[in-house]
Amino acid sequence: MNERDIERRLRDVVEGRRPPAPESLHRFLREMPESEADRRLGPIARVRWALARASALVPPQPFGRQMRLAAGLALAVLIGLAGGAVLIDLRQTPAAPVASESLPAIATPRVTPPRSMSAPPSAAEASLGLKNLTADGLAVANRGMALPTTAIVTRSGEYLGVTDSTFGGASGASGVVHSGDGLFWDWSPPTEINPQAAILTSIASDNLDTIVVTGGAQGMDGVTDGRIWVSVDDGATWQEVADESAFKGVMVQVVVHGAGQFVALGWNDVSSADTLRPVAEWQSVDGLTWTRVTSPIKGTAAVIVPTAAGFLLSGTPLTPGAIDEPPMWHSPDGVTWTRSKAIDNTAQLIGPLVSATVTARSHVYAISTSNDGWSHTLAASADGGLTWSIVKPDASLPSAASISHVASLNSHDPQYGDVEYLFATLSQGGPNVYVSTNGGVTWKVAQDTGAGGPTGTTLLELGSGYLAGKTRILSFGVPGTGLGIWRIDVPPGT
Amino acid sequence: MTFVDLAEPVLDDAYRLAGYLLGDATEAQDAVQDALTRSWQAWPTLRDQGKFEPWFDRILVNVCRDRLRKRRGVRVEELNDELTVYTEDPFRAALAENEVAGLMRVLNADQRIVVGLRFWRDLSLQQIADLLGIPLGTVQSRLHYALRALRDEADRTARAGGLSAQARR
Numbered sequence: 262m263n264e265r266d267i268e269r270r271l272r273d274v275v276e277g278r279r280p281p282a283p284e285s286l287h288r289f290l291r292e293m294p295e296s297e298a299d300r301r302l303g304p305i306a307r308v309r310w311a312l313a314r315a316s317a318l319v320p321p322q323p324f325g326r327q328m329r330l331a332a333g334l335a336l337a338v339l340i341g342l343a344g345g346a347v348l349i350d351l352r353q354t355p356a357a358p359v360a361s362e363s364l365p366a367i368a369t370p371r372v373t374p375p376r377s378m379s380a381p382p383s384a385a386e387a388s389l390g391l392k393n394l395t396a397d398g399l400a401v402a403n404r405g406m407a408l409p410t411t412a413i414v415t416r417s418g419e420y421l422g423v424t425d426s427t428f429g430g431a432s433g434a435s436g437v438v439h440s441g442d443g444l445f446w447d448w449s450p451p452t453e454i455n456p457q458a459a460i461l462t463s464i465a466s467d468n469l470d471t472i473v474v475t476g477g478a479q480g481m482d483g484v485t486d487g488r489i490w491v492s493v494d495d496g497a498t499w500q501e502v503a504d505e506s507a508f509k510g511v512m513v514q515v516v517v518h519g520a521g522q523f524v525a526l527g528w529n530d531v532s533s534a535d536t537l538r539p540v541a542e543w544q545s546v547d548g549l550t551w552t553r554v555t556s557p558i559k560g561t562a563a564v565i566v567p568t569a570a571g572f573l574l575s576g577t578p579l580t581p582g583a584i585d586e587p588p589m590w591h592s593p594d595g596v597t598w599t600r601s602k603a604i605d606n607t608a609q610l611i612g613p614l615v616s617a618t619v620t621a622r623s624h625v626y627a628i629s630t631s632n633d634g635w636s637h638t639l640a641a642s643a644d645g646g647l648t649w650s651i652v653k654p655d656a657s658l659p660s661a662a663s664i665s666h667v668a669s670l671n672s673h674d675p676q677y678g679d680v681e682y683l684f685a686t687l688s689q690g691g692p693n694v695y696v697s698t699n700g701g702v703t704w705k706v707a708q709d710t711g712a713g714g715p716t717g718t719t720l721l722e723l724g725s726g727y728l729a730g731k732t733r734i735l736s737f738g739v740p741g742t743g744l745g746i747w748r749i750d751v752p753p754g755t
Numbered sequence: 756m757t758f759v760d761l762a763e764p765v766l767d768d769a770y771r772l773a774g775y776l777l778g779d780a781t782e783a784q785d786a787v788q789d790a791l792t793r794s795w796q797a798w799p800t801l802r803d804q805g806k807f808e809p810w811f812d813r814i815l816v817n818v819c820r821d822r823l824r825k826r827r828g829v830r831v832e833e834l835n836d837e838l839t840v841y842t843e844d845p846f847r848a849a850l851a852e853n854e855v856a857g858l859m860r861v862l863n864a865d866q867r868i869v870v871g872l873r874f875w876r877d878l879s880l881q882q883i884a885d886l887l888g889i890p891l892g893t894v895q896s897r898l899h900y901a902l903r904a905l906r907d908e909a910d911r912t913a914r915a916g917g918l919s920a921q922a923r924r
Contacts, residue, residue: 274874460824
C-alpha cells in the first residue's frame with residue numbers, strides 16, 4: 262500500500278457520512294447566557310449555571326457524565342473556596358495506574374560538558390556514528406515505555422525526563438520518566454506529581470540538588486493554571502509550589518537554569534487572543550519562591566537557553582525593534598532583557614527562533630523562522646547571543662531551509678584535538694541527521710552503525726529533546742514513526 | 756450578532772470534526788461542549804466576528820488535543836466484539852470499517868489532528884497551518900510522517916497477517 266492509497270482510504274472514511282450534531286448540543290448552545298454579566302459569573306453562580314445546563318442535556322444515565330460534570334464543578338468550587346489547590350475534573354474517568362516497568366539501573370558517571378575549550382575550532386572530519394539503542398535487540402520505542410521530551414542528569418548520575426503528547430510509549434502519559442543510563446526509561450512518576458491531572462512540559466536542574474518540573478492543569482472552568490513542582494533532594498521527594506496564584510491562568514511551558522537561577526516561561530494556546538498576550542515569565546533562585554517578571558515577547562511560543570553570560574530569549578516582540586534588531590534578547594539575570602543586534606544587515610532574515618544550542622565555547626547556533634514564515638535559517642553568535650549573523654551552509658547540506666533542530670557537543674578527537682560538533686536534523690526525508698565541525702558551513706551525514714540507520718527513518722522530532730554530554734547526545738524519537746532513541750557516539754574523549 | 760447566532764451554523768461541522776478526531780460520538784459531544792464553553796468565555800476577545808469559525812475550530816482542536824493526550828494514560832480494555840455496538844456510534848463505525856483509519860493509533864495527537872483536518876475536513880495545508888497557528892512546513896512534515904507511519908503500520912499489519920496465515924496452514 263503506497264501513500265496515495267493511504268490518502269484515498271482516509272478520504273473514504275467520511276465519504277457519505279455527515280452525522281449532524283445531536284439536538285442536545287444545539288440545546289446546550291441555545292441556553293448559554295448571552296449577557297456580559299452572565300459571562301462574568303462568579304464561582305457559585307457558575308456552578309448554578311452548570312447544574313442547570315447539566316439537567317438540560319441528553320438523557321441522564323446512572324452516574325452519567327452530566328452528573329459528574331455538575332458534581333465536579335461543585336466540588337471544584339468547594340475546594341477552591343476552601344483554599345484548596347486542585348481542581349478535580351470528574352468528567353474524566355480516572356485512569357488506571359500505569360504499570361511501572363522496572364529495569365536494572367546501570368550506573369552512569371555524571372557527564373558535564375566542558376565549559377571552556379582552549380583549542381580553536383577544528384576542521385576535522387567527524388567520524389561519528391549513530392547507534393540505535395537496542396542493547397537487547399529491542400527498539401526502545403517498542404518497549405511501551407514513555408520517552409522524554411526534555412531530560413536532565415541528576416546529581417546522582419541518573420536521568421529524569423518529562424513526557425508530553427508527542428512522545429511516550431504505549432503506556433505513556435504526561436509525567437516524569439526515569440532512567441538509570443539514559444537508554445531505557447521507565448514510567449515512574451513521583452507520587453507527588455499526578456500525571457492524570459496535569460500536563461508536564463519541562464524539567465531543569467541547578468546541577469546541585471534542586472530540580473524543577475513545570476506544567477499546567479485545566480480546571481473545570483476551562484482555564485489552564487500553571488503548575489511547578491520542586492525537588493530539593495535530587496529527585497527523591499517532590500513538592501508543589503504553594504503560591505498557585507502566581508501561575509493562575511497560564512500554563513508554564515518551559516524552565517531553564519542559568520546564572521544561578523531558574524527562569525520559566527508560560528503561555529496558553531487556546532485562542533487567537535493568546536497570540537497577542539505577553540509571554541509570562543517567572544524567576545526563582547531556589548525553585549520554591551517564584552517572582553513574576555516582565556518578558557519582552559508575546560504569543561504562544563518562545564525559545565530560551567542559558568548562556569555563559571546569562572540567558573538568550575527569542576519570540577515575537579511585544580514592540581517592534583530597530584532595523585538591525587532580530588527578535589532575540591540577552592539577559593544576565595533573566596529579569597533585564599537587552600535586544601540583540603544583527604550584523605551584515607541580516608536582521609530581517611532572522612525571525613523568532615525554533616531551536617538554539619550553546620556550545621562549550623559559548624558559541625550560539627540557532628534556527629530561526631525566515632521571512633516566508635516557514636523555511637528556516639541558521640544563525641550564529643560568537644559572543645553568547647549579543648550579536649548575530651547568518652550562516653550559509655554549502656551544498657553538503659541539502660536543504661538549510663529545512664533544518665528543524667540544532668544541538669552541539671564538544672569532544673576531544675585523538676587526531677584533531679578538541680572539536681566542536683554541531684548537529685542538525687532536517688525535516689525532510691532521506692538522511693536527516695547531519696554534523697558539522699566548522700560552525701555549520703560544511704556538513705556530512707552522521708554515519709549509521711546500527712540496524713536500520715537514520716536514513717529513511719523519522720528523525721524530525723528527534724531533536725526536540727536531547728542530552729548533551731562529553732561523549733554522547735541522546736535524542737528522542739516518536740513512537741510509531743521510527744525508532745525511539747539514538748545515541749551519537751563521538752571519538753573517545755579525554 | 757450574538758454568540759449563539761455565530762456558533763449555531765458551525766455546530767454540525769464542529770461535531771463531525773471532533774467525532775472523527777476522537778472516534779467517539781459521546782466524547783465528541785463533550786468536546787464540543789467544552790469548546791463552546793471556552794469560546795463563550797473568550798468571545799469578547801474575538802475582534803473580527805467574521806473569523807468566528809476558524810477561531811472556534813482552533814479552540815475545538817485544542818480541546819480534542821487535550822483529550823487525546825489524556826487518553827494515553829488510560830488503560831484501554833478491549834471489549835468482546837459482540838458487546839460492542841458500533842452501529843450506534845457513527846464515528847466508531849466509520850473508523851472501524853476503514854482499514855487505514857483503524858491504524859490511527861500509531862499517530863500522536865498532533866499528527867492525528869493534521870490528518871483529520873486534511874482528509875476529513877478537507878482543508879488545504881495552508882488552511883491547516885492558519886488554523887493551528889503553526890508554520891506551513893510543520894504541517895507538511897507532520898502530514899508526511901503521519902502518512903509514512905500509517906503506510907508502515909499497514910505494511911506491518913499485512914505482513915503479520917501473512918505470517919499468521921502461513922502458521923495456520
